Amino acid sequence: MTAFVLKRLGFAVITLFAVLTIVFFIVRVLPGDPAMAILGDQASQAALNALRARLGLDQPLYVQYLQFLGGVVVGDWGVSMVSGRPVIQEILKVLPATLELTFVSLVLGAAVGIPLGVWSAVRRNKLPDYITRMASLLGLSFPAFVSAVLLLIVFAIQLRWFPVISSGQGTTLSDRLRDLALPAVNLGLIMAAYITRVSRSAMLEVLNQDYVRTAHAKGLAFATIIWRHCLRNALIPVVTVVGLYLGILIGNSVLTEIVFNRPGLGKLIIGALNQRDYTMLQGMMVIYTLIVVLVNLITDLTYGLIDPRIKYS
Amino acid sequence: MTDAATAPLSRAAYLRSAAVAMGGGLIKAFNANKTSWVGLGGFLIVVLLAVLAPAIAPYDPLDQNILYRLKPPSAEHWLGTDFYGRDTLSRILWGARISLAIGLIAIGSAMVIGTLIGMVAGYYGGRTDIIVMQVMDVLLAFPSLILGLIVVAMLGPSIANLVIAIALTAVPPFARIARAPTIAVKNREFIEAGRALGYSDLRLMFGHILPNIAPEILVMGSLWLATAIRVEASLAFIGLGVSPPTATWGGMIREGFENILDSFWLALFPSLAILVVVFALNLLGDGLRDAIDPRLRGEE
Numbered sequence: 001m002t003a004f005v006l007k008r009l010g011f012a013v014i015t016l017f018a019v020l021t022i023v024f025f026i027v028r029v030l031p032g033d034p035a036m037a038i039l040g041d042q043a044s045q046a047a048l049n050a051l052r053a054r055l056g057l058d059q060p061l062y063v064q065y066l067q068f069l070g071g072v073v074v075g076d077w078g079v080s081m082v083s084g085r086p087v088i089q090e091i092l093k094v095l096p097a098t099l100e101l102t103f104v105s106l107v108l109g110a111a112v113g114i115p116l117g118v119w120s121a122v123r124r125n126k127l128p129d130y131i132t133r134m135a136s137l138l139g140l141s142f143p144a145f146v147s148a149v150l151l152l153i154v155f156a157i158q159l160r161w162f163p164v165i166s167s168g169q170g171t172t173l174s175d176r177l178r179d180l181a182l183p184a185v186n187l188g189l190i191m192a193a194y195i196t197r198v199s200r201s202a203m204l205e206v207l208n209q210d211y212v213r214t215a216h217a218k219g220l221a222f223a224t225i226i227w228r229h230c231l232r233n234a235l236i237p238v239v240t241v242v243g244l245y246l247g248i249l250i251g252n253s254v255l256t257e258i259v260f261n262r263p264g265l266g267k268l269i270i271g272a273l274n275q276r277d278y279t280m281l282q283g284m285m286v287i288y289t290l291i292v293v294l295v296n297l298i299t300d301l302t303y304g305l306i307d308p309r310i311k312y313s
Numbered sequence: 314m315t316d317a318a319t320a321p322l323s324r325a326a327y328l329r330s331a332a333v334a335m336g337g338g339l340i341k342a343f344n345a346n347k348t349s350w351v352g353l354g355g356f357l358i359v360v361l362l363a364v365l366a367p368a369i370a371p372y373d374p375l376d377q378n379i380l381y382r383l384k385p386p387s388a389e390h391w392l393g394t395d396f397y398g399r400d401t402l403s404r405i406l407w408g409a410r411i412s413l414a415i416g417l418i419a420i421g422s423a424m425v426i427g428t429l430i431g432m433v434a435g436y437y438g439g440r441t442d443i444i445v446m447q448v449m450d451v452l453l454a455f456p457s458l459i460l461g462l463i464v465v466a467m468l469g470p471s472i473a474n475l476v477i478a479i480a481l482t483a484v485p486p487f488a489r490i491a492r493a494p495t496i497a498v499k500n501r502e503f504i505e506a507g508r509a510l511g512y513s514d515l516r517l518m519f520g521h522i523l524p525n526i527a528p529e530i531l532v533m534g535s536l537w538l539a540t541a542i543r544v545e546a547s548l549a550f551i552g553l554g555v556s557p558p559t560a561t562w563g564g565m566i567r568e569g570f571e572n573i574l575d576s577f578w579l580a581l582f583p584s585l586a587i588l589v590v591v592f593a594l595n596l597l598g599d600g601l602r603d604a605i606d607p608r609l610r611g612e613e
Contacts (some may be wrong), residue, residue, distance in 0.1 A: 018451045026463065080401045137599055141592040143543040144582040145550045145563075153577045165575070251458030255547055259570070260523060269459070270551060281463065288459055 023285040080281040087283035098264035104184045109191025117199025137194025146253035148259035198241040202234035243299030346534030352596030372400035374407040404560035413423035416541040419479035428486025449485040457482035494526040536598035539591045541564045
């Protein structure tokens with residue numbers, strides 16, 4: 001077990017290192033001069049040089065690279081070129097809002113998707129199965145901003161049940177829930193579409209196993225067989241796939257945050273792109289990489305909790 | 314001495330039989346799952362509308378008419394007009410050309426590059442395999458929208474750069490998909506027989522392994538084309554699409570979104586257009602995958 005955790009941890013560190021290297025060179029090598037982006041193209045050469053020195057851009061590339069890596073480790077991610085505040089502070093300020101949104105959506109997606117997938121598999125090739133399959137296929141055909149715009153048109157503009165612009169700053173629980181409802185439903189339903197499909201195919205594979213027939217033969221209640229015996233075994237592929245879909249979830253959360261005007265990483269990265277805030281962009285890529293690598297690690301380690309038969313080797 | 318029965322197939326005859334086998338496999342796959350036909354039909358209709366856009370669009374997509382701003386759907390403008398009085402239907406028809414062109418070129422290139430990488434990694438195995446797939450996994454770990462966003466933001470929003478950004482995110486999945494069946498196929502007897510006959514690696518890979526894995530790759534291609542159209546629209550919605558005034562679906566939703574409180578149909582119709590194409594492609598690819606996937610074969 002320890003050896004396995006260490007191995008996965010080592011792999012996570014290597015991935016992190018590789019992506020950080022790519023991030024550093026993407027930001028440096030691609031066209032566009034950060035100093036000129038900040039001061040405008042009318043700036044004098046002296047002002048440009050002074051700013052470059054202040055940002056450390058006059059150092060040789062390998063020095064900048066080492067400083068960047070060292071900074072990431074100790075939590076010094078540089079200062080935003082626009083606001084002048086430390087990048088890590090700006091990110092940590094909005095990170096909870098994004099995590100709240102993605103976590104609630106994931107729970108919602110699992111709560112809707114897993115039972116639907118199981119139902120669909122049990123009623124295979126019957127009407128409920130066809131409807132569920134079509135609905136989930138439709139669900140994952142929605143670009144997140146399209147579904148968000150449609151939700152906004154129906155529930156906020158036509159029915160006026162929810163605010164058109166959620167502040168995400170509500171202090172009372174009911175305020176927060178009202179702000180969270182539409183964005184979470186938007187992300188949650190798309191996740192549910194993916195989870196339904198994986199749960200269905202995982203269940204189908206399990207349903208054909210010998211031990212399920214044995215369970216039926218010894219007269220166990222149908223519900224017991226499905227929920228206790230089948231689902232537990234079907235959950236592993238589901239967890240794996242949810243881990244894989246994290247990238248989609250993150251991309252969708254950016255679009256959702258923009259449509260609902262919700263503070264979070266999404267709005268931060270769009271702002272940084274529009275203002276060419278290179279240090280902020282670099283920090284955003286670091287945080288996204290950290291999240292992805294961390295979730296993959298947790299996914300790997302979760303297998304053992306779901307299925308004690310898995311030997312870590 | 315050699316008679317017709319024992320003579321090796323001529324190259325042309327061989328290619329013909331391989332093509333027939335592949336085509337037959339695909340048609341069988343189509344018939345196994347009727348929804349694939351529906352998906353294919355829907356997609357072809359959209360392609361046809363896009364190709365015919367210059368002939369059938371009722372107005373010039375860029376023609377502004379200040380007197381007819383933000384009009385709801387009517388007999389003259391079936392889907393209404395936008396903020397500049399441009400005809401929404403015409404813009405949707407012309408926008409289809411951009412979405413399809415970017416999607417097809419990006420996924421076409423990703424398919425070729427990714428398949429090559431996957432086949433080489435799977436065929437040679439060993440260290441090449443480990444290193445190549447590790448690089449692919451690192452790329453795969455990064456959220457594709459974020460990667461696309463950064464590439465386009467840095468290179469600038471043009472059709473070529475959008476194609477690069479989208480293709481970049483789609484290469485790793487194709488490499489993964491091509492690698493697994495390559496490993497499975499390369500140990501089969503017919504490949505060993507080919508090797509014994511002294512066929513070169515290239516001939517084995519392209520002449521014998523590729524036809525075997527092609528159906529799977531094509532199916533993934535249709536699913537990824539759906540994703541590519543979604544990502545292109547998403548980037549345009551963020552403001553990183555082909556520059557205005559060119560009509561793109563994502564861009565139209567972005568503009569419509571600014572007037573969403575009084576003219577919600579501006580965002581609604583291009584949204585439905587995206588949904589129709591992506592859903593049709595997903596129906597097509599999903600049905601075919603069910604039919605081709607060996608784990609699901611023989612069921613029903």
